Amino acid sequence: MRRLPLPLALGLVALLLGAALLAPWIAPHDPAATDLARRLLPPxxxxxLGTDHLGRDLLSRLLWGARASFGAVAAILALVLALGCAVGMLAxxxxxxxxAVLMRLCDAFMTVPTLVLALFMIGALGTGLGNVVVAIALSHWAWYARLVRGLTLSLRQRDHILAARVAGLSRLAILRRHxxxxxxxQLAVLASLDLGHWMLHLAGLSFLGLGxxxxxxxxxxxxxxxxxxxxSAPMLVLLPGAAxxxxxxxxxxxxxxxxxxLDPALREHAH
Known part of the structure; x- marks a missing residue:
C-alpha cells in the first residue's frame, strides 16, 4: 500500500507543531477567560468554534491545548531517548x-503493560503534568534500551569500531562519534511511531484527572x-477528540x- 510521502508527512506535523508554538500569538482569546453570559455559544x-460551558473560547483552548500536549510529548521523547540510549549503549x-543486569532490569519493565506501569508510577510520584511525563517515559524506555543494545552489539565488531579502539579512542568517544x-x-523511526502512542497516554491520563x-x-x-x-453541545467533545x-x-x-x-529492506522490497 502506498504511504504518504515524507515531505507531506513532515508538512502535516510541522503545521500542527507550528499551531502549538504560535498559540500565544494566534489564539484569538485568553483560553482561561470565563464569561458565563457567553456560555455554549455556536460558532x-x-x-x-464557539464557546464552552464556562464561556471560554474553544479555538483558543484547542491551540493552547496543542501547546501543552506537544510540549509534554517532547519532554517524554527526550527522557526516553536519554535513558534508553544510555542503558542500551552501556550494556x-x-x-x-x-x-545481564541491565537487560534483566529492562525485562522487568517490559513485562508490565505500559499504561498499568504508568498508573503505578503516578501513584508513587503523585499527580501533575511533570509526574505524568516522567511516568510515561519510565514505562517506555526499556524498548529503546533493548533496541540500542542490539544495534550496539552488532556495531561494536565492525571494522571502523575496531580500528577506533586500536587507535586508542575511549569507549565514550567511540559511542559518541561512531x-x-x-x-x-532507527531511533527516529521508532520514536516517530511512538509519539502518537504517548499522545494518547497523555490525553487519557489527563482525562482521568491525573495530568x-x-x-x-x-x-x-x-x-x-x-x-x-x-x-447539548457535542462539539465540545468532538473537537478536542478530533485534534x-x-x-x-x-x-x-x-x-x-x-x-x-530509512529502512533499506523496505526500499528494496518496494523496487
Missing part, C-alpha cells in the same frame, strides 16, 4: 555482568470537562514515511 465571527559496549550516529535512523489540572487547557481535560454537555486523532494520525504517517525512507 460566530467573535468565536470561530552493548560493556557486556558481561553489566549487560555508535550514536549509526543509531539515529494537567483544570482550568489549564489540554485536550484530555477538555474532553473530560465536556462530558456532561455531550448531548487528538489528527495528531496521532500525523505522527503515524510520519513514522511510516521515515521507515520507508
Amino acid at each position: 460566530s465571527a467573535a468565536h470561530w 552493548g559496549m560493556l557486556g558481561g555482568v553489566v549487560d 555508535v550514536l550516529p549509526a543509531l539515529a535512523g 494537567v489540572a483544570p482550568p489549564a487547557p489540554e485536550w484530555g481535560i477538555m474532553i473530560n470537562d465536556a462530558r456532561p454537555f455531550f448531548r 487528538i486523532l489528527l495528531t496521532v494520525l500525523a505522527f503515524n504517517l510520519l513514522g511510516d514515511a521515515l521507515r520507508d525512507r
Whole structure:
C-alpha cells in the first residue's frame, strides 16, 4: 500500500507543531477567560468554534491545548531517548555482568503493560503534568534500551569500531562519534511511531484527572470537562477528540514515511 510521502508527512506535523508554538500569538482569546453570559455559544465571527460551558473560547483552548500536549510529548521523547540510549549503549559496549543486569532490569519493565506501569508510577510520584511525563517515559524506555543494545552489539565488531579502539579512542568517544550516529535512523523511526502512542497516554491520563489540572487547557481535560454537555453541545467533545486523532494520525504517517525512507529492506522490497 502506498504511504504518504515524507515531505507531506513532515508538512502535516510541522503545521500542527507550528499551531502549538504560535498559540500565544494566534489564539484569538485568553483560553482561561470565563464569561458565563457567553456560555455554549455556536460558532460566530467573535468565536470561530464557539464557546464552552464556562464561556471560554474553544479555538483558543484547542491551540493552547496543542501547546501543552506537544510540549509534554517532547519532554517524554527526550527522557526516553536519554535513558534508553544510555542503558542500551552501556550494556552493548560493556557486556558481561553489566549487560545481564541491565537487560534483566529492562525485562522487568517490559513485562508490565505500559499504561498499568504508568498508573503505578503516578501513584508513587503523585499527580501533575511533570509526574505524568516522567511516568510515561519510565514505562517506555526499556524498548529503546533493548533496541540500542542490539544495534550496539552488532556495531561494536565492525571494522571502523575496531580500528577506533586500536587507535586508542575511549569507549565514550567511540559511542559518541561512531555508535550514536549509526543509531539515529532507527531511533527516529521508532520514536516517530511512538509519539502518537504517548499522545494518547497523555490525553487519557489527563482525562482521568491525573495530568494537567483544570482550568489549564489540554485536550484530555477538555474532553473530560465536556462530558456532561455531550448531548447539548457535542462539539465540545468532538473537537478536542478530533485534534487528538489528527495528531496521532500525523505522527503515524510520519513514522511510516521515515521507515520507508530509512529502512533499506523496505526500499528494496518496494523496487
